Amino acid sequence: MEIRFEKIKVTLPPDGRTLFRIHAWRVPAGEHLLIQGASGLGKTTLLHLAAGLFVPETGDVHLGPHHLNALSDEERCRIRRGHVGLVFQKLNLLDHLTALENVLLGQPPATSKKDARAAALAALERVGMAALAGARSAVLSLGEQQRVAVARVLAAKPDIVLADEPTSSLDQANADAVMSALVEVARDRTLVVVSHDHRIQSRFHKVINFSEMIAR
Amino acid sequence: MSPLRLAWINLTRRRMPTVIVLVAIAVSVAVSGMLLRLYILSGARFATMAGHVDVVVGAKAGGMDILLGSLNAEGEYPGYVPYKLFQSLRDKQTVRFEDGAVKETSYLKSVTPFVYFGKYRQHRIIGTDESFFTNATSGLVMDAGKWFAADGDVVLGSDVARRESLKPGDTIPADSWTGTRTNLQPVSFTMKVTGVLRRTGTVWDQSLFGTVGQAHAVLRQGGLTGNGNWDGYVLNYFLVNLDAPAMPALETLINGRTVGQVISVPREKQRLAELTNTGRRLGFLMTALILLLGGLSVTAMMITRFEAMTIQLAVLRAIGYGRRAVAWWLIWEGLMLGCAACVIGAAVDGVLFPWLRSALGAALPAPEMLACPLWQSWPVWLTALAATILAVLIPLHRLYRQNIHNSLRGV
Numbered sequence: 001m002e003i004r005f006e007k008i009k010v011t012l013p014p015d016g017r018t019l020f021r022i023h024a025w026r027v028p029a030g031e032h033l034l035i036q037g038a039s040g041l042g043k044t045t046l047l048h049l050a051a052g053l054f055v056p057e058t059g060d061v062h063l064g065p066h067h068l069n070a071l072s073d074e075e076r077c078r079i080r081r082g083h084v085g086l087v088f089q090k091l092n093l094l095d096h097l098t099a100l101e102n103v104l105l106g107q108p109p110a111t112s113k114k115d116a117r118a119a120a121l122a123a124l125e126r127v128g129m130a131a132l133a134g135a136r137s138a139v140l141s142l143g144e145q146q147r148v149a150v151a152r153v154l155a156a157k158p159d160i161v162l163a164d165e166p167t168s169s170l171d172q173a174n175a176d177a178v179m180s181a182l183v184e185v186a187r188d189r190t191l192v193v194v195s196h197d198h199r200i201q202s203r204f205h206k207v208i209n210f211s212e213m214i215a216r
Numbered sequence: 217m218s219p220l221r222l223a224w225i226n227l228t229r230r231r232m233p234t235v236i237v238l239v240a241i242a243v244s245v246a247v248s249g250m251l252l253r254l255y256i257l258s259g260a261r262f263a264t265m266a267g268h269v270d271v272v273v274g275a276k277a278g279g280m281d282i283l284l285g286s287l288n289a290e291g292e293y294p295g296y297v298p299y300k301l302f303q304s305l306r307d308k309q310t311v312r313f314e315d316g317a318v319k320e321t322s323y324l325k326s327v328t329p330f331v332y333f334g335k336y337r338q339h340r341i342i343g344t345d346e347s348f349f350t351n352a353t354s355g356l357v358m359d360a361g362k363w364f365a366a367d368g369d370v371v372l373g374s375d376v377a378r379r380e381s382l383k384p385g386d387t388i389p390a391d392s393w394t395g396t397r398t399n400l401q402p403v404s405f406t407m408k409v410t411g412v413l414r415r416t417g418t419v420w421d422q423s424l425f426g427t428v429g430q431a432h433a434v435l436r437q438g439g440l441t442g443n444g445n446w447d448g449y450v451l452n453y454f455l456v457n458l459d460a461p462a463m464p465a466l467e468t469l470i471n472g473r474t475v476g477q478v479i480s481v482p483r484e485k486q487r488l489a490e491l492t493n494t495g496r497r498l499g500f501l502m503t504a505l506i507l508l509l510g511g512l513s514v515t516a517m518m519i520t521r522f523e524a525m526t527i528q529l530a531v532l533r534a535i536g537y538g539r540r541a542v543a544w545w546l547i548w549e550g551l552m553l554g555c556a557a558c559v560i561g562a563a564v565d566g567v568l569f570p571w572l573r574s575a576l577g578a579a580l581p582a583p584e585m586l587a588c589p590l591w592q593s594w595p596v597w598l599t600a601l602a603a604t605i606l607a608v609l610i611p612l613h614r615l616y617r618q619n620i621h622n623s624l625r626g627v
Contacts, residue, residue, distance in 0.1 A: 013622065044625070053534055054621040074538050081536025088624065092531040096229040104217055106535050136229070152535070 037210030245561025293395030343431025361411030518607030554604030
């Protein structure tokens, strides 16, 4: 599923200052793209825009055949549930849920309980977190939480994976494991990662600098 | 993961906040429930008062004591008036006093004897005669069996028969009512049920009726007739119906020249209403205020709880949970909290209310005279549930307006 932005303008609340403009930008289906750039330019906002968490003041966002601007909030939500996997910068696990339950949260609703559980456990195993499947995310370290957040996306097998700094809290070995898992799950799917981590550049089809994509 | 499961996990895993909210709501429910039932009781206190009586004559005491003691079966064992006075009033309608004075009482329509002499379980047994039932204004109708014919027979009020599963022909054990006279041993005796009264909705439903003859026998046997001036031939009250203009004459007659006191039932009821209305209004206001405060505090606590979940809700929305699913999570959580708090609050209400009621003593009708079951607290439960639902509405409103992007970024 491709991602396409046209004549996008994003402003910041409350004063309406322009965060960035993107004239045209496209991520072809199946492409693995790494976006790098300085902090505060709007990389996280770009991912949120691509996921349809909000729509821009002007311009159009397309996700595959879906024109996100034309869809209601609920319709965008359904598209996310079916097609988009998000790894948040702040991880955003529900801290009263166990690692396994957090992963199960991301499963498509039609999945049977048995299949969902098997997929969730396999995803946790893939990121080396199977042993801590029953631990509440509140007691996990930042690195462990990061791996659970990635496992949530792995288990859901979405058409598009959008990951915001997925390796920022991981050591080299775990960063490698997580990136391998992400790349593997995104095989033949679209993967967009925002990261400052230069260790992972080699795993992507394309690396771009965010400041070159945008105008202010 | 279903909204119900999410709600259950959120409640059970965040134990301390859940317990705090639960306890706070439950206390609110319990206190409001007890207050409401006290209010209902204070309002119903006189609802069961027997009617169809114009005047009551009793031993000198406060007018209200006589009224409530006779027609609402309240208070301790009352004082005595001589049976001879009753006989004079009824039989000859001419009263002969010990000093030789004579008064005509032709204005009396009916005079009925009334003396408490025993208790069957918690129910009072009244010694009276057939006039109690056959007086055209009494409104009493026999539902089964017949009036008592001899000493030892007893007619039951409908509630007594129903509660104790009694019918004509049954024999019941009873004890004399010694009241506060702890130095006296109760006399045990048996009575044969001859009839059951149709329900009247008054205190008579809770009472048993035997003959005056048996009452006197029991009182004498138990040494319960006081100073013995009247050889044990005593009554507690006479229930009188008379021509209204004759009241002053009867008052002059009884109040001035005997140990008895006449009270006008309508007048005493009016005084009672005036006295209690202020308290009832205050009670109603207090109950309403506590209900309101309870509801508001429940709403505030729930809103605080849900407000703290803003990020969680945004995360769920971001990973694809629709508004409806998230809304159901909140609704389930509110309902579960509300229901659990109502159950706990009702249990506390159920346990503490009898104690509170007994602590208030004579300020309320006795439990055997007027039950006030737990279910009468239902408006409080409904309010608590409504408050929890209302508390959900505000986060729901925010949820529907939530900017997920901003919430996730902490803006």
